[in-house]
Each structure stands twice: as structure tokens, then as C-alpha cells.
Amino acid sequence: MIANKNSKNTLWVSVMAMVGVTVLLWLTVAPLGLTWDEPAYMRAAASYHEWITRLWREGASLLKPAILSAYWDYNHEHPPMVKWWYALVGTPLVKTVGLVGAYRLAAIMLSAMLVTVVVVSTLRVVGGWVALATGIILLCMPRFFMHAHVAALDVPGALAYIVGILFFWHLRNRREWWVTVLFGVIWGIGIATKINAAFVLPTIGLWWLIYDRRGYLLGRMVVGGLIAVVVFVALWPWLWVDTTKRLTDYLLWVTVAHWQIPQWFLGQSLLPPPWYFAPVMAVMVTPLVILIVAVVGGVVALPAHRSYLHLIVISAVMPLCALMVSSTVYDNERLFMAFFPMLAVLAGYGLTRGVLFIKKSTDVVDWRIWVLGLVLIVGLPMRDGVRMWPHLLSYYSESIGGLPGAARLDMDHTYWNETYVKAFDYLSANAPTNATVWIESYSYDVPHTYQIDGRTREDLRFVSNDGYSVWGMKTTQMAMYEADYVIVTYRFTYWTPATRALVASNTPPVYQIMRDGVPLLRIYRQP
Known part of the structure; x- marks a missing residue:
């Protein structure tokens, strides 16, 4: 009912x-x-x-x-x-x-x-x-x-x-x-x-x-x-x-x-x-x-x-x-x-009222039609979520053509640093000892937290244009071109002219995260 x-x-x-x-x-x-x-x-x-x-x-x-x-x-x-x-x-x-x-x-x-x-x-x-x-x-x-x-x-x-x-x-x-x-x-x-x-x-x-x-x-x-x-x-x-x-x-x-x-x-x-x-x-x-x-x-x-x-x-x-x-x-x-x-809540109500309308009933819900309707409602979001996984902040709806449509509209491909962990895993496995890694401004705390937690190698030195960590850990201010590696996330607000120049140079990344043909993050190895 x-x-x-x-x-x-x-x-x-x-x-x-x-x-x-x-x-x-x-x-x-x-x-x-x-x-x-x-x-x-x-x-x-x-x-x-x-x-x-x-x-x-x-x-x-x-x-x-x-x-x-x-x-x-x-x-x-x-x-x-x-x-x-x-x-x-x-x-x-x-x-x-x-x-x-x-x-x-x-x-x-x-x-x-x-x-x-x-x-x-x-x-x-x-x-x-x-x-x-x-x-x-x-x-x-x-x-x-x-x-x-x-x-x-x-x-x-x-x-x-x-x-x-x-x-x-x-x-x-x-x-x-x-x-x-x-x-x-x-x-x-x-x-x-x-x-x-x-x-x-x-x-x-x-x-x-x-x-x-x-x-x-x-x-x-x-x-x-x-x-x-x-x-x-x-x-x-x-x-x-x-x-x-x-x-x-x-x-x-x-x-x-x-x-x-x-x-x-x-x-x-x-x-x-x-x-x-x-x-x-x-x-x-x-x-x-x-x-x-x-x-x-x-x-x-x-x-x-x-x-x-x-x-x-x-x-x-x-x-x-x-x-x-x-x-x-x-x-x-x-x-x-x-x-x-x-x-x-409104969608759940709309689904249930729709089932009652189809069955011309006032209060008895046909569970088979209800389940079918629910699958039709959540099927596409679940499929898209699986395709984006685990980078769900890159999800965009069908209303604009998904992530590719958002890219065509020049929207952020990702945000909030959630892609960084994959980059740190790659660097922990592949970067030389004491490598310097340039990250975007205000981002120190993400790698430092993973270092404290033991997931990211402690010898990796994360550097940026600023130098602040909530954990009180040592930070280093360094220009992008001085670092061994550069991590670029496709959140455009915080791109600097140097970031744009690096991406425009068509330098091949050593690692990247893509979804639906759209880049979310790239790592560049600098000479």
C-alpha cells in the first residue's frame, strides 16, 4: 500500500x-x-x-x-x-x-x-x-x-x-x-x-x-x-x-x-x-x-x-x-x-504513484511493475557510476551528455583532489627515492595524510607554489619546472599558466586516469 x-x-x-x-x-x-x-x-x-x-x-x-x-x-x-x-x-x-x-x-x-x-x-x-x-x-x-x-x-x-x-x-x-x-x-x-x-x-x-x-x-x-x-x-x-x-x-x-x-x-x-x-x-x-x-x-x-x-x-x-x-x-x-x-523522496513517490496509475489501483502496488520501474530509474545512473568508478565526482548526467558532454561545455572533469590517491600509488611504485612531486596549491594535506597513514612512500617530497600543511609536516615551495614529477588534475580553477603550457605542449604523460575518453589526471615526468 x-x-x-x-x-x-x-x-x-x-x-x-x-x-x-x-x-x-x-x-x-x-x-x-x-x-x-x-x-x-x-x-x-x-x-x-x-x-x-x-x-x-x-x-x-x-x-x-x-x-x-x-x-x-x-x-x-x-x-x-x-x-x-x-x-x-x-x-x-x-x-x-x-x-x-x-x-x-x-x-x-x-x-x-x-x-x-x-x-x-x-x-x-x-x-x-x-x-x-x-x-x-x-x-x-x-x-x-x-x-x-x-x-x-x-x-x-x-x-x-x-x-x-x-x-x-x-x-x-x-x-x-x-x-x-x-x-x-x-x-x-x-x-x-x-x-x-x-x-x-x-x-x-x-x-x-x-x-x-x-x-x-x-x-x-x-x-x-x-x-x-x-x-x-x-x-x-x-x-x-x-x-x-x-x-x-x-x-x-x-x-x-x-x-x-x-x-x-x-x-x-x-x-x-x-x-x-x-x-x-x-x-x-x-x-x-x-x-x-x-x-x-x-x-x-x-x-x-x-x-x-x-x-x-x-x-x-x-x-x-x-x-x-x-x-x-x-x-x-x-x-x-x-x-x-x-x-x-519525490522520485520514490513519483515511481509508486506511476505504478498505481498503470494498475488503476488506489493503494495496492504491483511489485513486479514497481521493480521494473525502479530498474529503469536507477539503471543508467548505476551503469554510469560503475563506468566512472571510483571517480564518482566526475559523473555528469545524461542531460548534458555525461562526462564527454561536460568536457565539451568546458566544465571541471574532476575536483576536490579525489583522483590524487591513484597518482600517489603509481609514484610509490615507480618514482626514484626522494623524488620531488609538484602538486596544485592548497593540496599538501592529501599526500601528507596518506604518508602518515602508510599508503604513500614517506621519502616522496611533495612540492607546490605554497607551503602549508595542517599536520605541521615539512613543506617545500618550488616552481613546477623544478620538480621531478608534475601531477595535473583537470579541475581548471587552479590551473596556472605553467599548468596550461605543460598540458598544451603535448608532452606524453607517464600515467593518466581517463574516463569515457576524457582525462581526469595526468602525471608528467620532467627531464
């Missing part, structure tokens, strides 16, 4: 989804390369863990301002909650599963929570068929599947945003004071996870204006917001010192003072890109059939389901709208990660 009148199955579905997704992601994590941001969060988590351990042993002396600043200052441009989680779950596992494996396992658990939350919420409102389709469709989106393994902030940020919204909706008819308090606590944890959770307010506010203008819900938003601010500060020891100044500095940072991250778009490095970048990028990286079926799902919602499904629509669109208004921070699809789970 498309409607589920009870919640008896919620617990076992939650357990199965959580365990199943965690196992799936863990079994597929090994080939996926470390990304640019992860080492910074690993180092912060290690610092947090040391502070927690000392606090347990030494007590209140660890609350002195100087000590708080020493342990919590690093990476204070981002809220602490994910790093709390990585510190408590990931750091203790480093000796067991390695540096990269430990923190990625912690991240995988959060991704499994996200899938579970969306599936269970959908189960309770529109039934098991839609919920099952939602989970499968979400995991068959290649870009999301990659992000679900990564020890960064983007999927946890989506989890925080979505949990706040769904909690508000599911308990909208409960008037008890504790619901408002709990909503505020959940929202505060969300903002302490990633600032994107602030968009809970416009999302539920717009839904409230359209569907349910009861006064106590407005009060819940106001009071819950005040509680959220208190929880946000309480969860972040960095803010316990000089609170007013640091909170002001943080708010300025996330609004106007963040360092600028340009976006490569249609052959140009732009800051900002055009207002329509976010929705266009969403179309480019979302499997076309899933997108179409999701649109259908949003349109054909039955009256009993419209309140929920239109909240899902608003939740999917809000992150895109936030980027459309204005920003100086872009990084492809990372900043609208919540779009994908919400789209999966």
Missing part, C-alpha cells in the same frame, strides 16, 4: 537501514580517494579528542581560556559538532582501521543516519514502497554516493538540516512545551554541525505560511530559534572564551568575510558565478530520469500527502535558492547536498 497507517515497522526498518547502509558504504570506501577538506577535520578531531581525554582525567583545569583556545582554535571557522563526532567515534579507531579509514567510518555512520532518517520519515507518511524506493534511488545517485563516504561536513550538514525540518513537521500537532524545547535543541545541534541548518527557519516558515498558520507553531519557531542559539554556543568550547567577540567574528565569517572560493563554470573561473549556477549544476549532476520522476512526484501528490511532499519540495529547493541569492563560496554540488535526499 502507498499509505502506512501505523508505525509498527519503524524500529526494525531503522535498524536494517542503518546497518545495511553502513556496511554498504564501508565495503565500497577503500578505492575512493581522500578529498581536499578531510585532513583539516581529522586534525581538528584529534585535537578535540585530546582535550576530551584530558578533561576526563584532569577536570576543570582544562576549561581555562588559554587551554580552550589551544585545543579548539584550529579550524574554528567551522562549527564543532561533526568534529565532536569524529573525535569520539573516529579517533579511537585510528590504530585499528588506519587514519583515513577511522574518520571515514565515522562519516559513513552519519551518512547512514541520513538515509535512515529520510527512509523512516517517508515510511511513516506515505508507506513502505515509497520509502524503499527513496533509499535505493538516493544511493544510486553517483555524486551523493561519493559524498556519503567522505569525512567532511557536507552530508552531516544535510543530515542536520533535514532532521530539524522533519522533526518540526512530524510533531506539528503536539502542543507540549517539551516538543518546542527538543526542537530548539535539535536545531541548535544542527547549526553546530553546519551553518546551513540555519535554513531550517525559512524552509519551515514558508511551509507554515502555505499549510498551517497555527500560532503555537510560529511560537515554536521563535522559541526554538532562541534555544538553538544557546545550544550552539554551549556545544562549542571555542566560543566559551571571549564569547561576544568570537561569535561576532564567526557570524561575519559566514556572511561576508569568508575567503572567496571561485567556481569554474562553462569555461570560466567566476566569483560569483551567474545566479542560475546552482540549479543548472543540480541538473548537470543529477541523473536525468530520477530528476524527471521526482518532478512528477512533486506534481501528482495526493491531498493527504501534499503537506509533507511540498515540505520536501521546499527543502530541496531552499539550498539552491540560498546560493542563487548571493555568495562568495561555491564548490560544485557540495553546498546543496540536502537537495539529493529530498529529490529521492
Whole structure:
């Protein structure tokens, strides 16, 4: 049935989804390369863990301002909650599963929570068929599947945003004071996870204006917001010192003072890109059939389901709208990660409604037609994901002709350094002792993390135009032409004139990664 009148199955579905997704992601994590941001969060988590351990042993002396600043200052441009989680779950596992494996396992658990939350919420409102389709469709989106393994902030940020919204909706008819308090606590944890959770307010506010203008819900938003601010500060020891100044500095940072991250778009490095970048990028990286079926799902919602499904629509669109208004921070699809789970809900609903329409039934789903429809929806994305594997950040949808079409449009072929690991494996096997390897700016931490983890040879000297490592390891600034090897990734924003000249010289690479005839990475051996 498309409607589920009870919640008896919620617990076992939650357990199965959580365990199943965690196992799936863990079994597929090994080939996926470390990304640019992860080492910074690993180092912060290690610092947090040391502070927690000392606090347990030494007590209140660890609350002195100087000590708080020493342990919590690093990476204070981002809220602490994910790093709390990585510190408590990931750091203790480093000796067991390695540096990269430990923190990625912690991240995988959060991704499994996200899938579970969306599936269970959908189960309770529109039934098991839609919920099952939602989970499968979400995991068959290649870009999301990659992000679900990564020890960064983007999927946890989506989890925080979505949990706040769904909690508000599911308990909208409960008037008890504790619901408002709990909503505020959940929202505060969300903002302490990633600032994107602030968009809970416009999302539920717009839904409230359209569907349910009861006064106590407005009060819940106001009071819950005040509680959220208190929880946000309480969860972040960095803010316990000089609170007013640091909170002001943080708010300025996330609004106007963040360092600028340009976006490569249609052959140009732009800051900002055009207002329509976010929705266009969403179309480019979302499997076309899933997108179409999701649109259908949003349109054909039955009256009993419209309140929920239109909240899902608003939740999917809000992150895109936030980027459309204005920003100086872009990084492809990372900043609208919540779009994908919400789209999966709509696609699951669209599929199930389509099956009911074909059978001219009001509530009995023919499982054979449902399975066939699901295969048609996820078949192409799965095929393309296998073809791109393990470089899923190079996936582009059929809407622009896949990766070859993206190359013709002069889009990035890859990004976030995820291809580097294959280059390091090649160099570890083939480069002479103490070889110098030129890498792109701001990329030191990826090879250094692999060296700490034992995957990349320690004698290899990674050099670049800059010289900074979050691990405090020795870095060397060196011009490209001075290095023994040059690694070029096809993320064009950070190409220098020297990079372009080297690629244009038609010098044959000693190693390259290609997908669908399109280069993702090349290694050049210099004389």
C-alpha cells in the first residue's frame, strides 16, 4: 500500500537501514580517494579528542581560556559538532582501521543516519514502497554516493538540516512545551554541525505560511530559534572564551568575510558565478530520469500527502535558492547536498504513484511493475557510476551528455583532489627515492595524510607554489619546472599558466586516469 497507517515497522526498518547502509558504504570506501577538506577535520578531531581525554582525567583545569583556545582554535571557522563526532567515534579507531579509514567510518555512520532518517520519515507518511524506493534511488545517485563516504561536513550538514525540518513537521500537532524545547535543541545541534541548518527557519516558515498558520507553531519557531542559539554556543568550547567577540567574528565569517572560493563554470573561473549556477549544476549532476520522476512526484501528490511532499519540495529547493541569492563560496554540488535526499523522496513517490496509475489501483502496488520501474530509474545512473568508478565526482548526467558532454561545455572533469590517491600509488611504485612531486596549491594535506597513514612512500617530497600543511609536516615551495614529477588534475580553477603550457605542449604523460575518453589526471615526468 502507498499509505502506512501505523508505525509498527519503524524500529526494525531503522535498524536494517542503518546497518545495511553502513556496511554498504564501508565495503565500497577503500578505492575512493581522500578529498581536499578531510585532513583539516581529522586534525581538528584529534585535537578535540585530546582535550576530551584530558578533561576526563584532569577536570576543570582544562576549561581555562588559554587551554580552550589551544585545543579548539584550529579550524574554528567551522562549527564543532561533526568534529565532536569524529573525535569520539573516529579517533579511537585510528590504530585499528588506519587514519583515513577511522574518520571515514565515522562519516559513513552519519551518512547512514541520513538515509535512515529520510527512509523512516517517508515510511511513516506515505508507506513502505515509497520509502524503499527513496533509499535505493538516493544511493544510486553517483555524486551523493561519493559524498556519503567522505569525512567532511557536507552530508552531516544535510543530515542536520533535514532532521530539524522533519522533526518540526512530524510533531506539528503536539502542543507540549517539551516538543518546542527538543526542537530548539535539535536545531541548535544542527547549526553546530553546519551553518546551513540555519535554513531550517525559512524552509519551515514558508511551509507554515502555505499549510498551517497555527500560532503555537510560529511560537515554536521563535522559541526554538532562541534555544538553538544557546545550544550552539554551549556545544562549542571555542566560543566559551571571549564569547561576544568570537561569535561576532564567526557570524561575519559566514556572511561576508569568508575567503572567496571561485567556481569554474562553462569555461570560466567566476566569483560569483551567474545566479542560475546552482540549479543548472543540480541538473548537470543529477541523473536525468530520477530528476524527471521526482518532478512528477512533486506534481501528482495526493491531498493527504501534499503537506509533507511540498515540505520536501521546499527543502530541496531552499539550498539552491540560498546560493542563487548571493555568495562568495561555491564548490560544485557540495553546498546543496540536502537537495539529493529530498529529490529521492519525490522520485520514490513519483515511481509508486506511476505504478498505481498503470494498475488503476488506489493503494495496492504491483511489485513486479514497481521493480521494473525502479530498474529503469536507477539503471543508467548505476551503469554510469560503475563506468566512472571510483571517480564518482566526475559523473555528469545524461542531460548534458555525461562526462564527454561536460568536457565539451568546458566544465571541471574532476575536483576536490579525489583522483590524487591513484597518482600517489603509481609514484610509490615507480618514482626514484626522494623524488620531488609538484602538486596544485592548497593540496599538501592529501599526500601528507596518506604518508602518515602508510599508503604513500614517506621519502616522496611533495612540492607546490605554497607551503602549508595542517599536520605541521615539512613543506617545500618550488616552481613546477623544478620538480621531478608534475601531477595535473583537470579541475581548471587552479590551473596556472605553467599548468596550461605543460598540458598544451603535448608532452606524453607517464600515467593518466581517463574516463569515457576524457582525462581526469595526468602525471608528467620532467627531464
